[in-house]
Amino acid sequence: MSHTTTEPAAAPENTVEQPKAKPFYTHLGFQVIAGLIVGLVLGLIARAIGTVGEAKDPNWLTTLLTEVGSAYVKLLTVLVIPLIVTAVISSVARLRQVTNAARLAVQTLIWFAITALASVVVGIVVGLISKPWLTAGVSGDAASEPGRVGEWTAFLTGLVPSNIFGLSVRASQSADGVITASPNFSILQILLISIALGIAALKVGSKADPLVSLSESVLAVVQTVLWWVIRLAPIGTAALIGKAVATYGWASLASLGAFVVALYLAMLIVWVLVYPVILRGHGLSVAQFYRNVWPVISLGFVTRSSMGVMPVTEQVAEKNLGVPREYASFAVPLGATTKMDGCAAIYPAIAAIFVAQFYGIDLNITHYLLIAFVAVIGSAATAGTTGATVMLTLTLSTLGLPLAGVGLLIAVEAIVDMGRTALNVTGQALVPTIVSKREGVLDVDTYNAKPSFTGAAA
Template sequence: MSDTATSSETNKKKKSGLPAWATGFGAQVFAGLIIGLILGFVASGMSLQWLSDLLSGVGNAYVQLLRVMVPPLIFAAVVTSVANLRKVANAAALAVSTLVWFAITAFLSVLVGIVVALVMRPGVNSTVDPASAADPSRVGSWTAFIQSIVPDNFIGLSASTSDDGVSLSFAALQLLVISLAIGIAAVKAGDAADPFLRFTESFLKVIQVILWWIIRLAPIGTAALIGKAVTTYGWDALGSLGKFVLAIYVGLALVLIVVYPAVLKFNGINTIEFYKRVWPVFSLGFVTRSSMGVMPVTQRVTERSMGVPSEYASFAIPLGATTKMDGCASIYPAIAAIFVAQFYDIDLTLTHYLLIIFVSVIGSAATAGTTGATVMLTLTLSTLGLPLAGVGLLLAVEPIIDMGRTAVNVTGQSLAATIVAKRANILDQETWDQAADGIEAAVSPSQSTAKADVNA
C-alpha cells in the first residue's frame, strides 16, 4: 500500500470521529457475528426456510472460496520460502523450535483438559442414552502419520464418488511434503532453477491478491456461517450432554485466558495486542470449523499483523494447520476420554492419565492422515483400552463443540509461529507496531510478502 493510500485511509478514519478499532476489519467481522446471530434466530424463530437456505448457501460458498486457495498457497508459499530460507542462518533450528513449542502448548492444554474433566465430572450421573453408543466409522492409527506423508500422486489429490457425483480433495500434509521436496530440489539445481523460482514467487503474489479479495468478504461469510450454525444446530442437541459441552468450553476458555497468556508473557509478547491481531483468525475458525479452510487467513495475519517472516510462516502455518490442534487433539480427547470412563464407571489410574498426555502431545501427528477430533478420540480410547462405542455418545453435540475447538486450534497455530519468531529474533517489530488492528494491516495486496534482509 502506498503512503498516499495509507494517509487517505487514516484521514477517513479521523473524519469519522471513531477510533481505529471501531472502524477496522476486526470490528467488521464482529459486526458480522452479531448480524449472523440475529438472522439465525429470526430464520429459526419464524421458520423462514428461504433465509436458512440463503445463510447456508452463502456460508458454504465462502468456506469453499477459502479452501480452494489452500493448495496453490501451500505450493507457492512453501517452494518460495524454501528458496528464501537460504537467507536464514538457523532454518533447521527454527523447524525444531516449532515442533517443541507445538508440544509445549499441547502439553499445557491437555493438563487443563484433564483437570477440568476431573473437577466437573461430566460423565458422572449422565442421562445420555446408552443406546446412542456406537463404534466410529474411522479409527485413529499410529501408522497413519507415516502413510499420510507418502504422496498418493504428484499433487496429493484424491477423488471419491457418491450419489451426488465425484468429489475431489487434497491431503495437505502430502502437498506440504511435495512442495518442500520441490523447493529443496530447486535450490540444489542452482542457476538453472532461477526462472522456476521467479515464476513461483510471482505466482505467490497473484495468489495473495486473490486472497485479499476473499478475506475482505469475511464479514459477510461470518454473518452467513454463524446464522447457519444457529438454524442448523440450535440448542436442542445439548440435552443430556450439556454438562459435557460446558466442560469442553471451560477447558477451551482456560487455555485462551490462562495458558496462552502465560506462554505469551513468558516470551515477552503483549497478550492483549496478540489477541487484537489474531481476532479475525479466531472468529473465522469459530464459524468455519475448518483449520485448513482458515489457513490462508492464518498465514496472512501471522505474517502481516504479527511480523513473522513469510520465509518461516510459509513452513510453520501449513504444518500447524495439519498437526497443531490444541482444541481437537488436547482438550477434547482428554475430557471426552474421561467422560467415557466415567460413563462406563471405569476407574482410571495414573498410567491412564500419562497415556492421555502422551497421545495428546504426540498423537495429533499420528492422525494427520485422517484428521479429525473424532479420529483423535478413537486413538486415545484405543490406547487407554476404553470402549470405542463411547464415541457415539458424543456425536450429537459434535458441531457445537467443534466451533470452539477450531477457534483454539487456529489461535494456537498463530501463537506458536509468533513465539518461535520472537525467540529467534526474526520477528519484525516494525510490522507488529504498525498492525494495531489485527488483519487491517494484513489485507493490503501491495505490501511486500517477505523481508529480504531476514537474519537470524
C-alpha cells in the first residue's frame, strides 16, 4: 500500500497586508453629528436656565457657548490670508503645467453663472408657490434697517487694495458711545493681489522658482495647522448650535416656519435635481459625487463658513473628485469668494418675495428678472463685502423694497445659514469638477474610486 503525502501549499510571496478600516467614531463626519446633538442638548439646557437679573443678561452656559463658538470661528479664519496667498501664487505659477489654463478660467466663470441662474429660478418658483404662507404669524416688531447695505459699486471699490496685504480697520460705535476698531480684510483684494503675484512669477520664469517653492512649503504648513483647527469642529459645532438654540429657541422658528421650510425645500431641489442633472449631463455619477463631497458638506453645515472650510473643499476637489491640484487651488478660493448658490441666489429670491408679501407689495415679471440678474451678477458685485444679509439688501434696494424687512429674518439667520453654507460649498466643489471634465483634465479614476479624503483621524 502506498502512501501519498500532500505538501502544504506554499504561502504566496510579497503578500500585501490590507490596511484596517478605521473605527467609525474616528471619522470627522460622525464626530460633527455627535457635536450637533450635544449642542442641541446644551442649547435647551441653557434656555431652560433662563436669563440673569432684571437686565436679562445671558446665563453662564449661554455665555460659554457664545465664547467657544466665537473662538472657533476666529480660529477658522485666522489662517485664511496665508492660505489664499500661498495657494494662489503657487497654483497660478504652475498653471503652465495645465493645458488650456485660460479656457479653464473662462469656463469656471461661465458655470458659476449657469448654476447661480438655475438656483435663483428654483428659489423664485418655490417662493411663489409658498407665497400665501410665507408671512403667517410674523410680527412687524422685528423690522429694522440693516447696519450694512449692499452696493453695486462695492465690486469696483473692492478690487482696489488699500495696501499690499488687503487689510483695513473697521470702526464701530456702541449704544453707549464707545468706539472700537477691529481689523478687516477683503478676500477679493487678497485674491487679486495673489493672482497678480502668481502671474508675475509665471512671466519671470526660473528666477521666480524660489518664491514658488517657498509658497508651496508655506502652503503645506498652513494646511496642516488649519487641519488641526478643523479637527476641533465637533467642539465648535456643539457651541455654535447650542448658542443658536439658547438665543432664539423654537418660538422664532415657529413664527417664521414657512420661510425656513420654503428655503430648505428650494435648496433640496438644487441638491437632488439641478446638480444631479448637470452631473449626469457630463457622464458623472451623482451618488459618487455626493459621497466624495460629504466631508465638506457636513463641515459647511455646522461651521457656516465657506472660507473657513476652504482647505477641506480643496482637499475634496483634488483627492476625491480628481480635479487637478493647480486648477483646484485657483477655482476653489475664487468660488469661496463669489460662488454662493445658497446665500446669493436662493436666499435673496425667497427673502425678497417674503418682504414684498409682508408689506403688501406686488412683484411683476420685471422684478423677478431683476432678482435673477442680481443673483448672477450681484455675488461678484458684493464680493468685497460678501454675505447673505449684504446680498439681501442689494436685492431689496434694486427692487425698491423696504430695507427694514431685513430685520424680520434675523431671528432665523443661524438656522437657515447652515443650509445655505452647505449648498455654497457643494456648488464650489461641483463647478471645478464639471469644468475639469469638459476640458478633459479630470481624473475619472479618482472620481469613481472610494473617497480617499474622509476626515478620519490620522
